[in-house]
Amino acid sequence: MKRPALHFTPTSNWMNDPNGLIYFGGKYHLFYQHFPYAPKWGRMHWGHAVSDDMIHWEHLPIALYPSKIYDKDGVFSGSAIEKDGKMYLTYTAISYHDYDPENTNLGLNGMDSAQALLISEDGYTFNNDEKKLVIPMITDKTLGDPQDARDPKVWEHNGKYYLIMASKTMEDGKDMPELLFYESDDAINWQYKNRVQKPLGFMWECPDVFSCPETVVVFSPMRIGKNAQTDLAYCAIVDFDNDSCEMNFELDDLRLVDYGEDYYAPQSFVDKDGNRVQIGWLRMKAPVMDDNGTAWMGAFTMPRVVTTENGKIITRLHPSLRAEFEVFDSVQNTDRPYCIRKTMTEGDELNVNGYILRKTADELIAVRGEEKFPAPAKGDALVEVYVDMNIIETFINDGEAVIAHEVSCI
Secondary structure, rough: OOOOOOOOOOOEEEEEEEEEEEEEEOOEEEEEEEEEEOOOOOEEEEEEEEEEEOEEEEEEEEEOOOOOOOOOOOOEEEEEEEEEEEEEEEOOOEEEEEEEOOOOOOOEEEEEEEEEEEEEEEOOOOOOOOEEEOOOOOOOOOOOOOOOOEEEEEEEEEEEEEEEEEEEEEOOOOEEEEEEEEEEEEOOOOOEEEEEEEOOOEEEEEEEEEEOEEEEEEEEEEEEOHHOOOOOEEEEEEEOOOOOEEEEOOOOOOEEEOOOOOOOEEEEEEOOOEEEEEEEEEEOOOOOEEOOOEEEEEEOOOOEEEEEEEOEEEEEHHHHHHHOOEEOOOOOOOOEEEEEEEEEOOOEEEEEEEEEEEEEEOEEEEEEEOOEEEEEEOOOEEEEEEEEEEEEEEEOOOOEEEEEOOOOOO
């Protein structure tokens, strides 16, 4: 299969969460969870690529890899900031208690997690042997679970540094997911500030908080949805005081970031023009073999600009990507990326090579094989359907909702 032209994919093997997204030294840097030895999940590394425009990506050598006793079983998700002209990569370090005897890249009987830091002088060289250090976080088990504490996202505000990460506690014998907030003067030594706890799933992975201009929180609850087996990404506009890290919202305020349910673990950053840009992982059902005979699994959505308008979270395709698509009003017989732009009314149906978009009175429903994925779309709906080989992203009513899918499975 020909690879998508405008969606980021690994050169080979496995990829999941986007990590360390940053505009640094005049380049966009994209890191990602990567198992370099097979197109399946395993002992995590950080892959690395750079771009001038978020369209054309140069793949670089692996940036972070297991090298210490505390990260010997995985360099899990994290984020990047620039400080004093250097790149600070903060990540979760994993050490398993035991191993699957048939596959030592998989753990058994729990794990220890720690938050760790690697400082790169230039954003291209990463000394995994000498430049890593552990950041003490959860020492009190009433604050969080040392085994399940991960995905630090760091930002600067008014000369101080702040960090949000995921963990959980136990309440009446049940898991209570939480977001933990920390503050630092140097992005190395951190002090606990606050937390948010609400009963939704097992824990909330890959949290993010940003202003655009209202404050938005994004996180990915685990074990919710169909049969409590689905992991999805949610967002909400929240009341947030950055200095105290006090955050207020209700579960009813949450909505899906992307209604396709392939979408997970998004991360955001600020582009060179000041836009809040978000990229998410598109999960695939099986590896794909490209035209060169190389197997790969996992793709990222195209970069999206997130704003808040009239009390709503609006998500639009980044203008640099939008300009790459020729626009039509019907399905095209081509393997070049293109966009279908049209207004759909109740009863309309659009069939893109077996992937169907069906308009009802209140929803746009994506149909992939036997699966159905509804998104809110009351009345007539303007849709922009971006088709790029095995990936289709549909933006509804100028970004009020998005449905993204990987479609090689049909």
